[in-house]
Amino acid sequence: MSPQTPPLSRRLDGLQSSAIRDLLKLTARPDIISLAGGLPDEQFMPRDAIARAAESALADRTRLQYTESAGWGPLREVLAVRESKQLGRAVPMQEVFVTHGSQQALSLLGDVLLDPGALVVVEDPAYVGALQVFRAAGARIVAVPLDAEGMRIDALEELLARGERPALVHTVANFHNPRGVTLSPARRRALAALAERYGFWVVEDDPYGELWFDRPSPQSVASYSPNVIRLSSASKVLAPTLRVGWMIAPDVVCRSVELLKQGADLCGSALTQQIAADLLADEDWLGAHLDKVRGIYSERATALVSAVRTRFGDRVVSTDAAGGMFTWVDFTDGTDTADLLPRAVEHGVAYVPGSAFAVSQSYRNSMRLCFTTSEAATLEEAVDRLARAAAAG
Amino acid sequence: MSPQTPPLSRRLDGLQSSAIRDLLKLTARPDIISLAGGLPDEQFMPRDAIARAAESALADRTRLQYTESAGWGPLREVLAVRESKQLGRAVPMQEVFVTHGSQQALSLLGDVLLDPGALVVVEDPAYVGALQVFRAAGARIVAVPLDAEGMRIDALEELLARGERPALVHTVANFHNPRGVTLSPARRRALAALAERYGFWVVEDDPYGELWFDRPSPQSVASYSPNVIRLSSASKVLAPTLRVGWMIAPDVVCRSVELLKQGADLCGSALTQQIAADLLADEDWLGAHLDKVRGIYSERATALVSAVRTRFGDRVVSTDAAGGMFTWVDFTDGTDTADLLPRAVEHGVAYVPGSAFAVSQSYRNSMRLCFTTSEAATLEEAVDRLARAAAAG
Numbered sequence: 001m002s003p004q005t006p007p008l009s010r011r012l013d014g015l016q017s018s019a020i021r022d023l024l025k026l027t028a029r030p031d032i033i034s035l036a037g038g039l040p041d042e043q044f045m046p047r048d049a050i051a052r053a054a055e056s057a058l059a060d061r062t063r064l065q066y067t068e069s070a071g072w073g074p075l076r077e078v079l080a081v082r083e084s085k086q087l088g089r090a091v092p093m094q095e096v097f098v099t100h101g102s103q104q105a106l107s108l109l110g111d112v113l114l115d116p117g118a119l120v121v122v123e124d125p126a127y128v129g130a131l132q133v134f135r136a137a138g139a140r141i142v143a144v145p146l147d148a149e150g151m152r153i154d155a156l157e158e159l160l161a162r163g164e165r166p167a168l169v170h171t172v173a174n175f176h177n178p179r180g181v182t183l184s185p186a187r188r189r190a191l192a193a194l195a196e197r198y199g200f201w202v203v204e205d206d207p208y209g210e211l212w213f214d215r216p217s218p219q220s221v222a223s224y225s226p227n228v229i230r231l232s233s234a235s236k237v238l239a240p241t242l243r244v245g246w247m248i249a250p251d252v253v254c255r256s257v258e259l260l261k262q263g264a265d266l267c268g269s270a271l272t273q274q275i276a277a278d279l280l281a282d283e284d285w286l287g288a289h290l291d292k293v294r295g296i297y298s299e300r301a302t303a304l305v306s307a308v309r310t311r312f313g314d315r316v317v318s319t320d321a322a323g324g325m326f327t328w329v330d331f332t333d334g335t336d337t338a339d340l341l342p343r344a345v346e347h348g349v350a351y352v353p354g355s356a357f358a359v360s361q362s363y364r365n366s367m368r369l370c371f372t373t374s375e376a377a378t379l380e381e382a383v384d385r386l387a388r389a390a391a392a393g
Numbered sequence: 394m395s396p397q398t399p400p401l402s403r404r405l406d407g408l409q410s411s412a413i414r415d416l417l418k419l420t421a422r423p424d425i426i427s428l429a430g431g432l433p434d435e436q437f438m439p440r441d442a443i444a445r446a447a448e449s450a451l452a453d454r455t456r457l458q459y460t461e462s463a464g465w466g467p468l469r470e471v472l473a474v475r476e477s478k479q480l481g482r483a484v485p486m487q488e489v490f491v492t493h494g495s496q497q498a499l500s501l502l503g504d505v506l507l508d509p510g511a512l513v514v515v516e517d518p519a520y521v522g523a524l525q526v527f528r529a530a531g532a533r534i535v536a537v538p539l540d541a542e543g544m545r546i547d548a549l550e551e552l553l554a555r556g557e558r559p560a561l562v563h564t565v566a567n568f569h570n571p572r573g574v575t576l577s578p579a580r581r582r583a584l585a586a587l588a589e590r591y592g593f594w595v596v597e598d599d600p601y602g603e604l605w606f607d608r609p610s611p612q613s614v615a616s617y618s619p620n621v622i623r624l625s626s627a628s629k630v631l632a633p634t635l636r637v638g639w640m641i642a643p644d645v646v647c648r649s650v651e652l653l654k655q656g657a658d659l660c661g662s663a664l665t666q667q668i669a670a671d672l673l674a675d676e677d678w679l680g681a682h683l684d685k686v687r688g689i690y691s692e693r694a695t696a697l698v699s700a701v702r703t704r705f706g707d708r709v710v711s712t713d714a715a716g717g718m719f720t721w722v723d724f725t726d727g728t729d730t731a732d733l734l735p736r737a738v739e740h741g742v743a744y745v746p747g748s749a750f751a752v753s754q755s756y757r758n759s760m761r762l763c764f765t766t767s768e769a770a771t772l773e774e775a776v777d778r779l780a781r782a783a784a785a786g
Contacts, residue, residue, distance in 0.1 A: 006506070007560075007592075008506060008645070008646070009506055011504055011505075039458060039459060042455060042457045047454055047457060050451060051447075055447075058444045058447065064435045064440060064443070064633070064634045065438075065632070065634065066633040099658075103656070103657070104657060104658040107656055111404055112401055112405065113402055114402055115403050132656035136656055167399065168399075199399050226398075235459075239458070241456055241457045241662045242662065242664075250398075263522065264497060264657070265497040265658075266522070269636045269662065
């Protein structure tokens with residue numbers, strides 16, 4: 001390069017690559033069983049239904065064209081119907097906004113809702129993609145811990161009582177990533193009430209809500225207050241390749257997001273949006289598809305959690321996986337999961353150390369395990385390897 | 394809504410919806426011939442080839458999954474081969490980055506290259522999507538005029554001589570949107586030399602370069618200096634629904650863009666990226682496809698420009714459309730194109746007034762006409778309507 005290579009923005013200072021994504025690159029080796037990913041299993045994605053919908057979409061040439069920034073109209077209609085059921089009220093079209101995965105909704109909301117220096121409350125441990133967005137927006141981030149019933153609302157109340165005034169509270173209320181827990185109905189109501197009392201936004205980030213095992217997820221946090229913006233996605237329900245996420249938010253928020261979406265990438269793909277619309281509209285088919293996926297993930301979750309408990313006994317505490325994609329394991333014997341990782345990879349198994357999700361706490365004795373992409377026997381073998389790696393320490 | 398509705402970010406102050414997109418919504422009426430759009434004609438998008446490629450892509454279940462943030466590997470390889478020919482050097486994979494249309498490349502570059510208050514030089518009139526990005530990045534925007542040979546490099550030199558130090562210069566070097574002109578080879582060389590001498594980035598935004606009529610577009614500005622970042626897109630060559638754009642940039646820029654892409658939307662669609670890869674890799678097919686599109690657009694451009702000249706005579710000066718999608722018309726008789734627009738719509742024709750693209754100049758007597766989406770006879774009828782509207786003023 002020339003001696004006069006131009007500089008990059010100072011915005012990049014301190015921004016780091018997602019530790020999870022970098023790790024995933026290393027653990028793509030076929031001899032490693034990776035529990036590190038956060039992927040749904042492509043074997044159970046509805047490939048044939050997607051192919052049929054693609055063919056049907058391409059029969060109409062207008063699907064080749066640019067589409068509306070807010071999303072292809074018929075998909076927004078299908079989502080309005082589905083979300084009306086979720087929220088227990090008639091959700092109008094103008095409150096439905098389609099994004100390029102729900103990560104884009106989060107990113108555009110970061111710009112729409114946050115001024116530099118604004119206070120954002122996140123859960124600890126936190127979804128890393130949310131931290132990236134809030135850091136990029138220049139927010140001040142404060143974490144509230146989680147317990148078995150999800151976000152500790154009492155800790156949020158203490159924070160508010162101390163005079164902290166968040167602009168936004170982010171929660172993964174169903175089957176938390178990475179922590180696996182679900183926010184209880186009483187706390188959902190309490191969180192919504194605080195949002196109205198103190199005038200902050202809640203972003204309810206819900207990619208996993210449909211992946212419940214024994215009983216449906218509790219009523220959406222957004223059903224309790226218009227201050228709650230609800231995000232969801234087709235990635236875990238249908239397939240990530242569609243890049244279809246959506247946001248349910250007040251009209252004023254949707255219109256602001258629309259302005260920024262034009263500058264960000266103009267619009268999404270009418271092709272993949274029609275595929276999503278066709279599949280989400282077919283309730284009988286979708287119900288059967290989701291039942292199948294729930295059954296498989298449930299079986300895998302049970303296999304993983306019981307293998308962990310069998311192999312490690314009282315050296316660990318792990319979440320009861322009731323849905324979603326992850327279980328969270330805390331070592332009670334002081335095992336440092338960041339130190340253990342290279343040995344684990346040597347023994348042919350990978351996971352994400354708790355520190356990758358840490359905000360205020362260190363989570364040095366914790367790890368996130370993903371149970372979606374391996375069969376039960378493979379998960380058991382993975383835990384065997386993990387136990388051997390830990391014993392070799 | 395509750396009395397405590399939370400506020401939105403101050404970032405939104407002064408951001409406006411794209412005048413073009415808002416106008417497009419109004420002119421979708423079937424009785425209006427719209428020359429206002431900026432769309433390629435879906436009748437000539439390769440629907441059957443896209444359908445075959447989609448079927449082939451979906452035969453592999455991994456195409457349903459998340460893909461790399463930098464783009465699906467085989468697409469990057471195909472692009473590296475194509476761009477190596479464009480740039481006259483071997484472009485390595487790590488300098489190829491796939492984005493969600495080239496608008497996303499522009500948007501991520503805004504964050505990667507610009508600190509708030511940074512100086513950005515644009516062309517006047519300017520591509521509106523670039524202005525949106527640079528405004529959102531908090532840049533100070535200064536415009537340099539265009540003439541028949543593209544950006545007035547002498548005006549840029551004056552600006553530099555006055556001590557202005559841009560972080561970035563943006564140019565649509567081929568078949569400018571909205572101005573229709575192409576940057577001459579001598580000016581390309583001069584622009585690249587200035588970029589190296591003064592240490593600024595040039596963003597060469599090239600969605601239209603393949604849409605030449607009589608002779609290929611000049612050598613890419615990026616072939617003259619590594620300070621030039623080249624953007625292009627499959628939207629005008631294949632179809633916008635693929636949402637495939639790409640950037641050729643130094644490794645350090647690509648890696649920074651990758652960090653931000655993870656937060657922005659994680660990754661693109663492996664499905665649409667394989668479709669693009671298959672079609673762009675098939676050189677014989679692509680050559681024949683592009684020849685057909687060039688022939689059709691060329692015929693339409695000729696029909697539009699000659700109709701304008703016949704109907705309006707010396708009351709207008711219009712660009713010779715040598716490629717791309719637009720011709721630019723300046724009224725020499727003082728006609729105000731913003732005032733004319735409502736009358737034009739009444740007479741059943743729409744266009745974009747020059748003021749929509751204005752940075753420093755007002756362009757009140759100018760308009761942008763798009764020739765791609767109407768047949769020759771329809772374009773002639775549109776100009777008849779325009780002449781009647783102007784006469785009724």
